[in-house]
Amino acid sequence: MSEMGTGSATAGRRRPARERLLVTAARRFYADGVTATGIDTIVAEAGVAKTSLYNNFHSKAELVRAYLDARHEEWLATYRTRLEETVGPREAVLAVFDTYADHAEAAQATGFRGCGLLNAAAELPVGDIGRDVVRRHKETVEELIGCHLGQLLPSRPGEAGVLAEHLSFLLEGAMARAGLEGDGSRLARARTLAAALLDEAMAGS
């Protein structure tokens, strides 16, 4: 997503080290936290020389930033897959809830611990750029919901906005609780609550 301007000639070669570092960093950052995970742990587990890490990233902070960006892109990809299976705006809203549930299920095997982006933001100090990345990610999620709700309630844009925020709170709250409990059942119930709110809004005046 960042610099592939050198063209496809080098694209096939330059990947291995950087990609393995990102995959390993994602695993350890999510499982153990950003601060608690050392550079040495990552390079050892990735099977890569430490020099290669600092050839691809100028600092640990930059690796963390790449991790956050990758998580966001990964979320979008899962969401788009879910969205393709839907018909109409009501199902599209619920696809956002399903995307969260997908993450919970995927992480179940290795230890589900909630939203990786929110967890990372929780250990970054006020003012850190990483917190803005996560804030914008959550705003994007709310906007996606709001976009579908705009289609569902075309004559009531104000109500759509309020409902989008309501659903965003439901989603993030359920994710936080689910992360503490280590399983996705809270997310399933949040989806049920969301579906009821959607039906109510569609039936409403």
Place this chain on the structure above:
Amino acid sequence: MSEMGTGSATAGRRRPARERLLVTAARRFYADGVTATGIDTIVAEAGVAKTSLYNNFHSKAELVRAYLDARHEEWLATYRTRLEETVGPREAVLAVFDTYADHAEAAQATGFRGCGLLNAAAELPVGDIGRDVVRRHKETVEELIGCHLGQLLPSRPGEAGVLAEHLSFLLEGAMARAGLEGDGSRLARARTLAAALLDEAMAGS
């Protein structure tokens, strides 16, 4: 809250060091995160000898645990104060939302960063006892809401339980978003949403 069995004779003397450590640890753990805050930083800022820290706490993990317990007690105290000002179960539920808003406002000056307990849990690995403390805290919050709802909807206990979980999600989701944005306006809107849900439930069949 832990060991005051030695009686009030020593109670007046033994406090200073332990108390200053807890106050300082709370400030730094909240602002910078648990892992990123070193022992040396805490003892220096508390104006206490490092030996005194290890006389009061066996390890950093125990200090973290004391921090989590203190945060929980602090939350309960704020909540009880809020509860005293209320009349009836509807207002009692909203008092829980007000308690969260109180925290946001109090932390505003030094840097509001969301729920300290949730933030701490976010950087603890799966299996850490601290995560259970936070999970139980959030369950307590939901139970308190559920208790008031049981009074509000005495003939519909099932509905009360579902609504309690719904309100808990609203609350935690709004807190997560508020923490990312650094102010409490999201919490104010969550309170509005909660009030509407309560009115609807009271008017409902």
Place this chain on the structure above:
DNA sequence: AGTAAACTGTACAGGTCTGTACAGTTAGCG
């Protein structure tokens, strides 16, 4: 075959981390 880029392995600098040791000092109590 030759060139350029990515990659490796290791060693190291300089700092910070948690936790301990130990001798000395302060403060409340009878």
Place this chain on the structure above:
DNA sequence: CGCTAACTGTACAGACCTGTACAGTTTACT
């Protein structure tokens, strides 16, 4: 006054942290 317990200051052990240096090796493409 004298006892006891809390507290102080400093030094240190041993591990781990991020980031750099540098010489050598692999890999891909011409």
